[in-house]
Amino acid sequence: MKRPGIDLAECTRCEGCIALCPGVFRVNQAGFLEAVELDSYPVEQVDEAIKNCPAHCIRWEEE
Ligand code: SF4
Numbered sequence: 001m002k003r004p005g006i007d008l009a010e011c012t013r014c015e016g017c018i019a020l021c022p023g024v025f026r027v028n029q030a031g032f033l034e035a036v037e038l039d040s041y042p043v044e045q046v047d048e049a050i051k052n053c054p055a056h057c058i059r060w061e062e063e
Pocket of ligand 1: 006010011012013014015016017018033052053054055056057058
């Protein structure tokens, strides 16, 4: 199972990933970006968010 992971050291919190893929990415209570836990992810939308992340800090991670 692969899920999107965010390198928070690089994330600028631009929220572009949320605009492109609101069902997956969100700001958590601590104010950081995170990917919600899902049984399956919309691969094309996540790939689009990965491609457009200005900090290049989203990647698929194997669980
Ligand atoms: S698009 Fe990239 S830099 Fe912008 S909030 Fe999402 S993970 Fe962070």
